[in-house]
Amino acid sequence: MTLFLGEKDVEDLLTMDESISALDELFHQESQGQAENMPTTEFHPPQGAFFRIKSGAIYAGGIIGMKTYNPRGRRMVLVYETNGNLDGIVDAIHLTRIRTGAVSAVGTRYMARPESSTLGIIGTGHEARTQLEAIARVRTLKHVKAFSRSADNRANFAREMSAKLGIPVEPVTSGEDCVHDVDIVVTASSANDPVLSGAWLSEGTHINAIGATGIFRRELDEDAVGRANIVVVEHPPQAEAELGELLYAESRGKLRWNQVREIKDIVGGALPGRTSPSDITLFDTIGVGTEDVAVAAHLLRKARALSVGTDFPI
Numbered sequence: 001m002t003l004f005l006g007e008k009d010v011e012d013l014l015t016m017d018e019s020i021s022a023l024d025e026l027f028h029q030e031s032q033g034q035a036e037n038m039p040t041t042e043f044h045p046p047q048g049a050f051f052r053i054k055s056g057a058i059y060a061g062g063i064i065g066m067k068t069y070n071p072r073g074r075r076m077v078l079v080y081e082t083n084g085n086l087d088g089i090v091d092a093i094h095l096t097r098i099r100t101g102a103v104s105a106v107g108t109r110y111m112a113r114p115e116s117s118t119l120g121i122i123g124t125g126h127e128a129r130t131q132l133e134a135i136a137r138v139r140t141l142k143h144v145k146a147f148s149r150s151a152d153n154r155a156n157f158a159r160e161m162s163a164k165l166g167i168p169v170e171p172v173t174s175g176e177d178c179v180h181d182v183d184i185v186v187t188a189s190s191a192n193d194p195v196l197s198g199a200w201l202s203e204g205t206h207i208n209a210i211g212a213t214g215i216f217r218r219e220l221d222e223d224a225v226g227r228a229n230i231v232v233v234e235h236p237p238q239a240e241a242e243l244g245e246l247l248y249a250e251s252r253g254k255l256r257w258n259q260v261r262e263i264k265d266i267v268g269g270a271l272p273g274r275t276s277p278s279d280i281t282l283f284d285t286i287g288v289g290t291e292d293v294a295v296a297a298h299l300l301r302k303a304r305a306l307s308v309g310t311d312f313p314i
Contacts, residue, residue, distance in 0.1 A: 002086045010299065014295070019134075020102045026058065026290055027267035030268075051068070051070045054289040056289030065296065087297070090296040106138075107206075107208055110266045120147070121185075122185075124146055124156075129161065157171070179200050184206050184208070187208070194245070196220045198222075203279075225245060229274070230282070232260070232283045234285055
């Protein structure tokens with residue numbers, strides 16, 4: 001039987017800690033050659049918008065899958081067993097938000113200084129909430145600063161997340177103030193033009209950049225990329241095809257693609273996440289197929305154990 005999990009099932013079942021563990025394990029598996037991604041496939045129907053497919057295989061778990069989505073429709077992850085059986089279908093709006101936060105948490109775990117306790121986040125939408133929740137699982141945060149263009153939005157975000165996490169979250173009035181003298185920076189905006197300048201960064205900062213999900217979008221200016229001692233991505237072919245801020249930095253001579261590293265090599269121990277406490281480190285993410293498949297597969301196992309979801313005779 002094929003199991004279907006709707007958004008309410010996902011919201012009830014999926015925890016941040018489980019997602020972080022699932023992705024940490026995934027990157028270890030990938031470092032051992034037991035998982036692989038394919039570049040994004042994108043269609044442009046004549047009716048407008050787009051339709052995307054992100055796919056990946058986790059051979060260690062015996063599964064292959066994909067996430068399908070467009071800006072106007074639902075997001076779904078389809079998980080297949082390697083023998084071709086369709087194991088399950090999972091609605092993926094909430095899953096994507098949690099998974100995106102969990103990916104940054106894994107990057108922070110291996111790349112930020114262990115003593116990191118302060119964070120500045122630019123952007124205060126849904127993704128920003130799960131970013132902060134996730135990073136608070138892997139570092140003991142004592143103070144957070146938040147900036148977005150809307151004073152009301154950043155004030156509401158600060159109030160909500162302070163109450164949820166028990167951490168002082170301070171709304172600030174500029175991006176520069178937000179990232180001044182913090183240990184960890186997160187950019188989680190919908191901006192097309194840079195919201196983070198390299199001139200604002202302090203030595204030792206770790207950056208999680210999650211919002212530049214297209215070739216014409218940039219959250220980091222070329223100097224922020226250029227100041228990073230190590231730049232890490234999930235899947236280089238996809239990064240070279242889609243990460244606008246890295247493409248722009250490369251075109252300005254601030255980045256060489258042969259110097260960009262993969263998160264699997266950091267998590268797997270082949271490379272260090274940083275070589276010095278003063279290093280500026282950058283984890284620039286766009287989301288890859290195996291991440292969604294790994295979290296969806298975990299959910300399907302958990303749902304079956306708890307008799308949650310809807311079975312279909314497929």
